[in-house]
Amino acid sequence: MIIAGVCFPREFPATLIVPGARAVEAMGAEDLWIIEDCFYTAGVTLAAAAMVSTERLNIGFGILPAVARNPAITAMELATLAGLGPGRVIGGIGHGVQEWMAQIGERTPSPLTTLREVLDTVRALLRGETVTLDGREVHLSHVRLDTPPNPVPPVLAGVQGPKSLALAGHHADGLVLADWPGPGYCRSALAHAAPSGAFDVAAFAPAYIDADRARARAFMAPAIAASLVGGSVGLKALPFYDDLAARVDASGAEGLVDAPDEWWLELGAIGTPDDALAHVEALAAAGVTRVAFFFPPDQQLWDGQLTWLGEEVLPALRG
Numbered sequence: 641m642i643i644a645g646v647c648f649p650r651e652f653p654a655t656l657i658v659p660g661a662r663a664v665e666a667m668g669a670e671d672l673w674i675i676e677d678c679f680y681t682a683g684v685t686l687a688a689a690a691m692v693s694t695e696r697l698n699i700g701f702g703i704l705p706a707v708a709r710n711p712a713i714t715a716m717e718l719a720t721l722a723g724l725g726p727g728r729v730i731g732g733i734g735h736g737v738q739e740w741m742a743q744i745g746e747r748t749p750s751p752l753t754t755l756r757e758v759l760d761t762v763r764a765l766l767r768g769e770t771v772t773l774d775g776r777e778v779h780l781s782h783v784r785l786d787t788p789p790n791p792v793p794p795v796l797a798g799v800q801g802p803k804s805l806a807l808a809g810h811h812a813d814g815l816v817l818a819d820w821p822g823p824g825y826c827r828s829a830l831a832h833a834a835p836s837g838a839f840d841v842a843a844f845a846p847a848y849i850d851a852d853r854a855r856a857r858a859f860m861a862p863a864i865a866a867s868l869v870g871g872s873v874g875l876k877a878l879p880f881y882d883d884l885a886a887r888v889d890a891s892g893a894e895g896l897v898d899a900p901d902e903w904w905l906e907l908g909a910i911g912t913p914d915d916a917l918a919h920v921e922a923l924a925a926a927g928v929t930r931v932a933f934f935f936p937p938d939q940q941l942w943d944g945q946l947t948w949l950g951e952e953v954l955p956a957l958r959g
Contacts, residue, residue, distance in 0.1 A: 642924040642931055644954055645671025646946070647702065647844055648690075649937035650680040656939065661690035663943070665697040667950030671730070673700040673844065673932045678708075678740035684717045691725045698728045700932070702816050702844060703798030705736025706758040707746040712783050714758070715765035722766075722789035729789075730842070731766075732816045733759060734798030748777055752803055759797060759811045766792050794840055800873045802832045809833035814840030814929070820867060820874030821845070822906035823919075823926040828877060830927045842930040843923050846908035849948035853911040854897060860910050861893040863936070878906055909933055913952035920957060 646664045648657065664672050672690055676683030687699045699721065704714060714733070722729045735755055741747040748754040757778040764771050768788035773780050797808035798816035808815055809832075817829055821843040830841060846863065850856035865888045867875055875881060880903055887895035909916035909931075920931050935945040 642920060642929060642957070643670050643698075644920070644949075644957055645669050645673055645698070645700070645930060645932040646949070647673045647675055647932045647934040648686065649935075650675040650677045651937040652681075652939065654681050654686060654689075657686045657689045658693045660942075661694050661697060663946055665694045667946050668954045669697070669949070671698045671700055671842075671930060671932060673702045673730075673732075673842070675702050676704060678705075678737070678743065684721070687721055687729075688724065691721055691728065696728070698730055699725065700730035700796075700816075700842065700930075701732035702818055702842075702932070703732040703734040705741060705746075706733050706751075706755050707741055707748055707777065708736060708744065711758045711761040711778055712765065712771075712780055715762045715785060718762070718793055718795075719766060719785050719787065719789045722791075722793050723787065726789070727791050727793075729793035730840075731762070731793055731795035732798050732842075733762065733795060733812075734816070735804065750776060752807060753777065755797070755799070755804065756807055756811050759795060759808075763795050763811075763813070766795070796840060796842060800829075805829050805832035806834065809835045809839070813838075814842065816842045816844070817874075817928075818844040820864075820872050820907070821923075821928075822874060822878060822908075823922040823928075824879065824906060825874045825877040826923060826928050827926040840930065841928045842932060843928045844932045844934045845919060845923065846910065847916060847933040847935050847945070847949075848908075848910050849913055849916050849945060849953065851912065853915060856911045856915075857897045857899075857904060858894075859936075860908065861896040864896055864907060865893040878903075880906075909953075913948060913956065916949075916953050917956050920953070 794813035796814040797812035
């Protein structure tokens with residue numbers, strides 16, 4: 641059965657993390673994913689606050705940039721969080737947005753090599769190994785965590801391109817798919833990763849639930865149109881991408897509201913509770929093991945969306 645969770649938006653102030661985490665746990669979700677982007681709130685700090693203010697909620701990272709922290713420090717932080725909540729931490733590491741990495745003076749000339757070195761290093765340290773590496777970007781000498789976590793938390797890769805996905809299949813414990821990851825895109829990502837063993841796949845599903853399907857679609861249409869303009873990888877992977885873009889070109893966001901139902905099934909958990917459930921079931925059929933509902937970053941709407949999720953969607957997911 642697919643594991644359900646919620647994303648904590650990067651735009652939310654830090655003061656919301658404790659009541660937000662408690663609300664997500666109370667309504668029955670199993671995961672809370674902390675969104676870390678430059679230059680919003682810091683993921684590790686929020687994760688610690690969420691961990692100590694809840695009892696069973698898994699805390700995931702979406703997504704720590706590989707070069708923003710030394711990998712030994714990243715491993716220390718994940719291990720410390722795992723000590724606060726054994727078995728409740730899900731690591732997530734990606735390339736980071738390269739423009740942001742350039743802003744902080746950490747842009748790497750070889751993102752693939754860097755990510756491989758960081759993933760291998762962090763995972764080895766979490767397993768209690770002593771790491772010595774003089775790599776292209778990672779340079780460690782006889783580093784070992786004093787208190788390795790037990791159990792060892794998984795480290796997922798938040799990546800998109802075919803080469804990065806293939807790397808993740810061999811150097812990570814799973815994938816975080818965060819850019820409009822419809823079922824078709826998730827299926828393609830898993831095919832590129834081609835993992836040989838157990839592999840976790842977390843999809844951040846854009847979501848808005850309402851009793852009125854048309855109203856929900858109208859609410860989310862501007863976000864879809866903006867992501868089309870922004871060149872979203874997940875949207876570009878849609879088989880109907882050209883037709884979707886043509887609707888926006890002709891009629892703006894309004895042209896998306898009456899798009900075919902099968903398009904909306906791919907776009908997100910958007911519409912009635914039954915529509916949201918159908919999207920999650922399609923993700924599960926595509927190989928997704930965890931879904932995190934990514935509601936609009938609106939504080940006034942968030943509580944209402946959690947209510948819809950907790951009262952209508954999660955009970956149906958559990959049968």
